Amino acid sequence: MDNKFLKPYEPKEVESDIYSKWRDAGFFNPDVCITKGVTRMDAPTYSIVLPPPNVTGVLHLGHAMMLAIQDTIVRFQRMRGKRTLWIPGTDHAAIATQTKVEKLLQKDGKRKHDLGREAFLKEVDAFAQDSHDTIAKQISAMGASVDWSREAFTLDDTREKAVHTAFKKMYEDGLIYRKEKVINWDPKGQTVISDDEIVHEARKATLYTFKYAADFPIAISTTRPETKYGDTAVAVHPDDTRYAQFVGHTFEVNFAGEQLSIQIIADPSVDPEFGTGALGVTPAHSQTDYDMAQAHNLPLKQVINEYAKMTTSSELVNGLKVEEARTKTVEWLRSQALMIDEQESDQNVSTAERTGAIIEPLPKLQWFVDVNKKFTLKHSHLDGITDGAQVSLKELMTHVVESGQINILPERFEKTYFHWITNLRDWCISRQIWYGHRIPVWYGPDGALSVGQDPHDQSFVQDDDTLDTWFSSALWTFSTLGWPDATEDFAHYHPTDLLETGYDIIFFWVARMILMSTYLLGDIPFKTIYLHGIVRDAKGKKMSKSLGNAIDPLDLIETYGTDAVRMSLLVGIGPGSDTNFSEDKVRAYKKFANKIWNATRFVLEQTTDADFATPDTLTQQDTQYLNDFNSLVHEITKEIEEYKLYLVSEKLYHYVWHTFADIIIEDCKKRIAQGNEDEKKSARHTLRYLLINQLKVLHPFMPFITEEIWQTIHKDNTMLIVSAWPHA
RNA sequence: GGGCGAUUAGCUCAGUUGGCUAGAGCAGUCCGUUUACACCGGAAAGGUCGGGGGUUCGAGUCCCUCACCGCCCACCA
Numbered sequence: 001m002d003n004k005f006l007k008p009y010e011p012k013e014v015e016s017d018i019y020s021k022w023r024d025a026g027f028f029n030p031d032v033c034i035t036k037g038v039t040r041m042d043a044p045t046y047s048i049v050l051p052p053p054n055v056t057g058v059l060h061l062g063h064a065m066m067l068a069i070q071d072t073i074v075r076f077q078r079m080r081g082k083r084t085l086w087i088p089g090t091d092h093a094a095i096a097t098q099t100k101v102e103k104l105l106q107k108d109g110k111r112k113h114d115l116g117r118e119a120f121l122k123e124v125d126a127f128a129q130d131s132h133d134t135i136a137k138q139i140s141a142m143g144a145s146v147d148w149s150r151e152a153f154t155l156d157d158t159r160e161k162a163v164h165t166a167f168k169k170m171y172e173d174g175l176i177y178r179k180e181k182v183i184n185w186d187p188k189g190q191t192v193i194s195d196d197e198i199v200h201e202a203r204k205a206t207l208y209t210f211k212y213a214a215d216f217p218i219a220i221s222t223t224r225p226e227t228k229y230g231d232t233a234v235a236v237h238p239d240d241t242r243y244a245q246f247v248g249h250t251f252e253v254n255f256a257g258e259q260l261s262i263q264i265i266a267d268p269s270v271d272p273e274f275g276t277g278a279l280g281v282t283p284a285h286s287q288t289d290y291d292m293a294q295a296h297n298l299p300l301k302q303v304i305n306e307y308a309k310m311t312t313s314s315e316l317v318n319g320l321k322v323e324e325a326r327t328k329t330v331e332w333l334r335s336q337a338l339m340i341d342e343q344e345s346d347q348n349v350s351t352a353e354r355t356g357a358i359i360e361p362l363p364k365l366q367w368f369v370d371v372n373k374k375f376t377l378k379h380s381h382l383d384g385i386t387d388g389a390q391v392s393l394k395e396l397m398t399h400v401v402e403s404g405q406i407n408i409l410p411e412r413f414e415k416t417y418f419h420w421i422t423n424l425r426d427w428c429i430s431r432q433i434w435y436g437h438r439i440p441v442w443y444g445p446d447g448a449l450s451v452g453q454d455p456h457d458q459s460f461v462q463d464d465d466t467l468d469t470w471f472s473s474a475l476w477t478f479s480t481l482g483w484p485d486a487t488e489d490f491a492h493y494h495p496t497d498l499l500e501t502g503y504d505i506i507f508f509w510v511a512r513m514i515l516m517s518t519y520l521l522g523d524i525p526f527k528t529i530y531l532h533g534i535v536r537d538a539k540g541k542k543m544s545k546s547l548g549n550a551i552d553p554l555d556l557i558e559t560y561g562t563d564a565v566r567m568s569l570l571v572g573i574g575p576g577s578d579t580n581f582s583e584d585k586v587r588a589y590k591k592f593a594n595k596i597w598n599a600t601r602f603v604l605e606q607t608t609d610a611d612f613a614t615p616d617t618l619t620q621q622d623t624q625y626l627n628d629f630n631s632l633v634h635e636i637t638k639e640i641e642e643y644k645l646y647l648v649s650e651k652l653y654h655y656v657w658h659t660f661a662d663i664i665i666e667d668c669k670k671r672i673a674q675g676n677e678d679e680k681k682s683a684r685h686t687l688r689y690l691l692i693n694q695l696k697v698l699h700p701f702m703p704f705i706t707e708e709i710w711q712t713i714h715k716d717n718t719m720l721i722v723s724a725w726p727h728a
Numbered sequence: 729g730g731g732c733g734a735u736u737a738g739c740u741c742a743g744u745u746g747g748c749u750a751g752a753g754c755a756g757u758c759c760g761u762u763u764a765c766a767c768c769g770g771a772a773a774g775g776u777c778g779g780g781g782g783u784u785c786g787a788g789u790c791c792c793u794c795a796c797c798g799c800c801c802a803c804c805a
Contacts (some may be wrong), residue, residue: 579741
């Protein structure tokens with residue numbers, strides 16, 4: 001027996017060496033596994049992509065959990081003999097990273113616009129590189145057996161090619177279009193954002209009821225009087241007899257110095273019960289009003305600019321911020337005796353997820369992806385959709401989940417997914433920021449356009465905007481495999497088997513991946529979606545740097561070892577459920593590692609390699625032990641395939657500690673001391689056999705300690721990481 | 729306004745096709761320097777499984793209802 005077993009297990013002393021051994025042996029790369037004869041060339045494949053962490057800093061416990069889950073599955077599949085590929089990478093996270101760097105520059109008194117686009121982007125690249133290096137270190141520390149030789153970045157050249165190809169195809173199919181529409185403007189971030197980047201906040205607001213002017217016949221209600229300078233109509237319900245006489249008329253009124261031309265229209269979307277039953281229509285500054293204006297051919301009148309300031313001909317409010325303009329307008333209405341009612345009410349305000357700024361709906365020229373337009377899907381690998389079918393993106397996204405080609409775990413998120421698609425509107429993909437994939441459109445003289453490729457012509461100018469960061473990450477399952485080139489990797493590994501990610505990005509990312517994959521490839525991006533929950537602090541609060549309750553996985557690893565950290569993030573945490581994290585749990589699994597260590601010590605003291613071979617006689621008791629173990633293996637094999645790691649990890653813990661150590665070792669101890677020769681042999685075999693096979697089944701969960709023990713026992717340079725999963 | 733999740737031991741949580749005396753970690757109690765392990769072993773204690781009703785031979789598990797907490801979605805101005 002090796003003397004190291006005389007001391008408690010010290011993860012720190014072995015982990016980084018073991019990770020290097022695995023990596024240097026090349027076993028993270030399926031090609032090497034084939035070359036070295038540990039995986040058959042014709043073995044079934046198993047592939048997953050790592051959800052690329054944002055290069056905005058460091059990884060948190062949520063990432064650690066994601067890595068633990070994925071690595072456990074990947075190691076299991078590799079041991080089962082599958083041709084297993086796990087591709088790592090990072091995400092440029094356009095807006096998040098840019099904001100972060102801007103803040104850092106601000107500390108040095110520097111500003112984005114003083115630097116200029118190129119110099120600023122250099123700063124961002126440097127930051128992203130640093131961030132990437134830290135992240136790569138953390139991924140390794142977690143023991144993740146990712147194939148580093150295939151590492152990707154959402155903003156590198158290969159991925160840019162994929163983005164350009166995708167954009168071009170969508171443009172040619174009429175699915176990407178440029179149009180002036182009312183969009184969600186973030187006045188703080190100075191960019192448009194998509195519907196999904198909006199967070200609704202409940203606030204108190206006052207609902208004002210008033211008339212524009214004394215000579216105007218209808219009173220309206222609004223929480224935003226300052227937008228009324230942009231009104232071009234008043235809408236009432238078609239059946240509302242109170243206002244029927246006015247419908248179709250246009251009134252010229254002077255509203256606090258602004259000349260308004262208000263047409264009275266009838267629209268069924270107006271609720272006659274709400275307020276006065278009449279709605280002032282502001283097409284330029286409200287999404288709903290814009291839609292109504294489109295339907296009624298109403299003119300657009302912009303009175304608020306990108307800085308959320310008024311641009312009207314009214315002396316009263318021109319140039320003021322919207323909040324100040326509101327106050328002024330309200331005062332004016334009161335003073336003119338036009339105000340009829342003021343009522344406190346609850347209101348949901350749209351704010352920008354990133355900056356927290358209140359969204360200002362504005363008409364702007366932007367790029368969109370049309371989710372409803374039908375197009376011809378030339379080549380379909382999808383069940384129930386034939387080549388050449390006329391479909392929309394929405395239909396594709398719905399179909400693949402509805403038909404069961406993509407399976408979501410936990411199942412309840414399917415409902416959430418369908419609900420989102422039903423309400424989905426065209427996806428605004430342009431952003432007024434610098435960091436990211438620049439829109440691949442070049443404008444030439446006389447309306448000439450080059451889409452998807454640089455014309456290399458001085459008279460052409462590229463679009464200033466960049467793409468929503470999710471546009472490039474939506475291509476991740478195949479852009480990482482070399483698409484649009486017809487690579488071997490793409491042929492072998494797509495569609496991927498599993499997407500494991502947080503439920504909080506089901507819309508941002510998961511749905512968009514399904515959109516892109518079904519459209520561009522006529523295929524699903526993955527077969528199963530496993531959604532994990534959020535790791536909160538011990539009190540159930542969301543971890544964040546600003547709250548000071550964030551835990552760095554590296555600190556935990558330092559104290560308790562990676563295996564313990566992994567187990568603490570696996571045991572008992574089912575898909576889709578949030579977890580409150582406490583260090584006690586990690587401590588418990590550090591003890592567990594030590595228990596394995598000491599059990600090993602005992603077995604090694606009592607047995608030799610030769611005991612592994614089945615002896616002539618096995619006692620009935622030992623046969624029972626071995627049968628029990630084999631049925632456990634059978635059970636957990638099935639459960640891992642069903643992604644029930646939360647159950648399996650607990651069962652293994654329980655078996656090792658309370659069956660193997662508490663019962664079997666104690667029993668064998670007695671028989672080795674007092675039994676006859678056959679009984680001794682039988683007991684030794686049981687111990688040796690169970691030890692070796694426990695190492696195997698524990699390995700995906702606790703890769704370091706099991707590999708360390710394995711290599712101590714096996715002096716022949718074999719590695720547990722590529723040894724065969726036990727047959728059950 | 730719509731949808732979803734949670735409510736199990738003092739604390740944090742498992743318990744997925746309804747089935748033996750409901751489990752784990754931590755905390756707490758008692759005993760133990762038995763040759764793998766004090767990062768341990770043994771023993772005991774602790775739960776009307778949120779309330780109420782129903783289905784069933786049998787319910788923590790299924791159905792209805794109520795309560796409280798949390799999350800997501802939503803263009804009632």
